[in-house]
Amino acid sequence: xxxxxxxxxxxxxxxxxxxxxxxxxxxxxxxVVLDVTDGRIPAxxxxxxxxxxxxxxxxxxxCEAAVDPVPHNAVDVPVRxxxxxxxxxxxxxxxxxxxxxxxxxxxxxxxxxxGIELDGHPLSRAHTETGAATVRFxxxxxxxxxxxxxxxxxxPTGLLRLRAALTNTGATPYALDELTLALxxxxxxxxxxxxxxxxTRERTPQRRDFTVGTHLRxxxxxxxxxxxxxxxxxGQTGFGFRDGEVWGVHTAFxxxxxxxxxxxxxxxxxxxxxxxxLPGEVRIDPGAQYRGPWLYAxxxxxxxxxxxxxxxxxRAREHHVDRRRPVTLNVWEAVYFDHDLARLxxxxxxxxxxxxxxxxxxxxWFGSRRDDSSGLGDWVxxxxxxxxxxxxxxxxxxxxxxxxxxxxxxxxxxxxxxxARAHPEWILGPSxxxxxxxxxxxxxxNLTIPEAFAHVRDQMMALLDEYDIxxxxxxxxxxxxxxATRSTGRAAMHEQTLAAYRLMDELxxxxxxxxxxxxxxxGARVDLAVLERTDRVWxxxxxxxxxxxxxxxxxxxxxxxxxMGSHIASGRSHTTGRLHTLSFRAHSALFGHLGIxxxxxxxxxxxxxxxxxxxxLYRERRELLFRGDLVRADRGESPLWLQGVISPExxxxxxxxxxxGRTATSQDAHLRFPGLDPSATYRLRPLLxxxxxxxxxxxxxxxxxxxxxxxxxxxxxxxxxGLTAPLLDPEQxxxxxxxxxxxPAPVP
Ligand code: GLA
Numbered sequence: 001x002x003x004x005x006x007x008x009x010x011x012x013x014x015x016x017x018x019x020x021x022x023x024x025x026x027x028x029x030x031x032v033v034l035d036v037t038d039g040r041i042p043a044x045x046x047x048x049x050x051x052x053x054x055x056x057x058x059x060x061x062x063c064e065a066a067v068d069p070v071p072h073n074a075v076d077v078p079v080r081x082x083x084x085x086x087x088x089x090x091x092x093x094x095x096x097x098x099x100x101x102x103x104x105x106x107x108x109x110x111x112x113x114x115g116i117e118l119d120g121h122p123l124s125r126a127h128t129e130t131g132a133a134t135v136r137f138x139x140x141x142x143x144x145x146x147x148x149x150x151x152x153x154x155x156p157t158g159l160l161r162l163r164a165a166l167t168n169t170g171a172t173p174y175a176l177d178e179l180t181l182a183l184x185x186x187x188x189x190x191x192x193x194x195x196x197x198x199x200t201r202e203r204t205p206q207r208r209d210f211t212v213g214t215h216l217r218x219x220x221x222x223x224x225x226x227x228x229x230x231x232x233x234x235g236q237t238g239f240g241f242r243d244g245e246v247w248g249v250h251t252a253f254x255x256x257x258x259x260x261x262x263x264x265x266x267x268x269x270x271x272x273x274x275x276x277x278l279p280g281e282v283r284i285d286p287g288a289q290y291r292g293p294w295l296y297a298x299x300x301x302x303x304x305x306x307x308x309x310x311x312x313x314x315r316a317r318e319h320h321v322d323r324r325r326p327v328t329l330n331v332w333e334a335v336y337f338d339h340d341l342a343r344l345x346x347x348x349x350x351x352x353x354x355x356x357x358x359x360x361x362x363x364x365w366f367g368s369r370r371d372d373s374s375g376l377g378d379w380v381x382x383x384x385x386x387x388x389x390x391x392x393x394x395x396x397x398x399x400x401x402x403x404x405x406x407x408x409x410x411x412x413x414x415x416x417x418x419x420a421r422a423h424p425e426w427i428l429g430p431s432x433x434x435x436x437x438x439x440x441x442x443x444x445x446n447l448t449i450p451e452a453f454a455h456v457r458d459q460m461m462a463l464l465d466e467y468d469i470x471x472x473x474x475x476x477x478x479x480x481x482x483x484a485t486r487s488t489g490r491a492a493m494h495e496q497t498l499a500a501y502r503l504m505d506e507l508x509x510x511x512x513x514x515x516x517x518x519x520x521x522x523g524a525r526v527d528l529a530v531l532e533r534t535d536r537v538w539x540x541x542x543x544x545x546x547x548x549x550x551x552x553x554x555x556x557x558x559x560x561x562x563x564m565g566s567h568i569a570s571g572r573s574h575t576t577g578r579l580h581t582l583s584f585r586a587h588s589a590l591f592g593h594l595g596i597x598x599x600x601x602x603x604x605x606x607x608x609x610x611x612x613x614x615x616x617l618y619r620e621r622r623e624l625l626f627r628g629d630l631v632r633a634d635r636g637e638s639p640l641w642l643q644g645v646i647s648p649e650x651x652x653x654x655x656x657x658x659x660x661g662r663t664a665t666s667q668d669a670h671l672r673f674p675g676l677d678p679s680a681t682y683r684l685r686p687l688l689x690x691x692x693x694x695x696x697x698x699x700x701x702x703x704x705x706x707x708x709x710x711x712x713x714x715x716x717x718x719x720x721x722g723l724t725a726p727l728l729d730p731e732q733x734x735x736x737x738x739x740x741x742x743x744p745a746p747v748p
């Protein structure tokens with residue numbers, strides 16, 4: 001639903017001297033000062049550390065102190081980067097709004113601020129100070145017939161988010177090329193961090209200096225992408241998990257989109273993002289509106305603080321999953337396309353005996369889908385492999401107190417399918433004569449065609465109506481190339497993305513409680529818009545624990561552990577060929593929504609016993625893992641990674657030490673456990689589950705902790721002076737449980 005339009009003061013057609021309004025929003029240690037000087041478009045005078053109560057004079061001081069001197073040979077007024085930067089304010093960098101009318105006009109808007117609303121009430125005061133709040137600015141260029149409803153929200157978590165909707169109030173259509181929002185960051189932000197990636201290697205960090213020019217991350221894949229920027233950060237040189245001021249943005253959109261970091265010659269630096277529109281795809285008719293996605297922005301001292309605002313925000317949502325995330329078994333790497341009832345029920349028995357709580361049947365159950373070359377789009381149970389339907393398997397699973405989940409890929413279609421043969425015009429493609437290159441032997445169904453949408457929706461509904469299905473693993477296994485409606489040749493990417501959201505929304509509305517896992521060739525659809533309608537993401541098709549150490553670590557920069565599908569696979573990784581012990585596989589999977597993806601019929605009795613112990617541990621600790629705060633220790637280049645989850649009360653924590661490589665010196669530095677209360681005393685207990693890590697040489701403190709019932713240690717030692725690290729072989733890990741010691745009873 002598009003928000004109600006807020007009134008524009010129709011007398012405002014140019015910046016008005018004196019029409020200055022300033023707002024200070026603050027929440028959870030973050031201040032945002034918005035400045036509408038002389039009725040110009042809103043600029044941010046400060047986004048960062050809490051400024052405390054400012055009062056009118058303080059608010060003016062913040063805004064005035066943020067004004068630059070005017071250099072020679074530049075526009076004659078100080079340049080401010082507005083939230084929607086434009087040339088009429090002297091901004092010579094990337095404009096926020098680009099587009100034009102059929103006669104070529106309208107490309108250089110002169111927006112000014114009309115009305116302002118604070119939490120739904122018109123704002124007339126020149127100075128306003130408030131906590132978390134929603135501010136809406138009505139921007140208008142009356143001459144060119146453009147209005148922008150700019151919404152800025154500071155959420156209770158200190159997370160900032162903004163979005164803009166453009167209305168065409170002119171008489172001719174407006175072809176929109178770009179609507180990108182931008183947030184200024186100060187000159188202290190000298191370094192950038194964002195992510196690269198590919199299939200089986202999602203979220204690989206990359207750093208660079210924040211120099212003059214634009215670091216532009218454009219996505220034209222029609223899905224969020226294994227190489228998505230994820231969160232684009234700018235921060236003080238060398239910023240880490242715990243230190244250095246950091247500002248990060250995330251564009252919440254699952255179709256084409258962009259993130260950018262730009263520094264112009266004046267020294268102004270901005271972080272921005274928005275949807276990436278294809279030529280001609282958004283043509284706004286007179287009176288119509290285009291609304292862009294949310295741009296989320298998180299500030300903190302260190303990357304943990306930035307991540308924690310995202311986590312708290314997601315956890316505060318009404319529909320957020322509960323903490324008893326069910327131990328899941330997915331059959332994919334166990335059986336692939338070999339669907340055999342006897343084998344699958346046997347797997348279900350083995351899973352149930354281990355304490356598995358959800359059983360997911362993956363690809364291969366429908367239409368002609370006996371391998372990945374055909375059948376997508378025909379969402380009807382294959383009678384060839386399932387002569388009695390899915391009922392017998394589902395009954396078997398649910399009788400063993402497990403919930404049943406099913407794999408689907410609703411946006412896709414195989415050329416070799418009933419639906420594509422009947423409706424070749426339902427495939428997205430550039431023209432009636434041509435189709436895009438196939439990718440994984442498949443094409444994309446054009447969900448913007450109402451009949452195609454109805455086809456897939458109705459088939460999905462029929463499955464959900466017939467069977468007891470608690471969750472869907474919703475896959476999306478290809479990029480969208482040449483994504484147009486074939487009959488017209490018009491780009492359909494924008495509408496396709498919205499239609500996919502609508503499909504998820506309709507299925508969820510009709511089946512309350514239905515969970516959806518967002519999968520896309522592994523982790524290529526991880527973003528905050530898809531997470532509005534999904535309940536977990538599949539981080540990667542690579543379950544190699546060494547790789548997952550990195551991918552899970554950085555996926556968690558945006559989403560909390562309970563939303564990250566994290567499985568224990570067979571000893572030899574199917575995607576890297578590496579061999580790992582069960583304890584390292586389970587150790588690495590534990591910090592996430594735990595599952596198994598392994599042919600249990602091949603596991604030995606010892607392995608099954610160990611697996612059971614890990615599952616028990618997960619079930620014991622999931623409450624902590626999914627309500628606590630994630631902390632990651634800064635250990636430079638050291639391959640001994642230390643991370644933990646600490647309860648909000650700081651009375652309990654679980655830490656994991658993982659050796660992801662070897663060091664040049666035999667002894668690595670001290671381990672400092674970030675985030676604990678330095679004034680408390682904690683009992684530290686090493687948790688040794690299953691096989692002892694190979695070549696573990698414990699230092700004396702660990703020796704004692706292993707022999708006795710752990711070790712009571714002052715928080716200051718854990719947090720500040722640190723403990724000598726044990727020696728460990730690579731690809732081995734250790735877990736530590738920490739519990740605050742209750743104060744001894746006072747001596748009478
Ligand atoms: C994708 C997913 C896998 C699996 C296969 C099925 O690659 O990421 O987990 O579901 O599809 O074809």
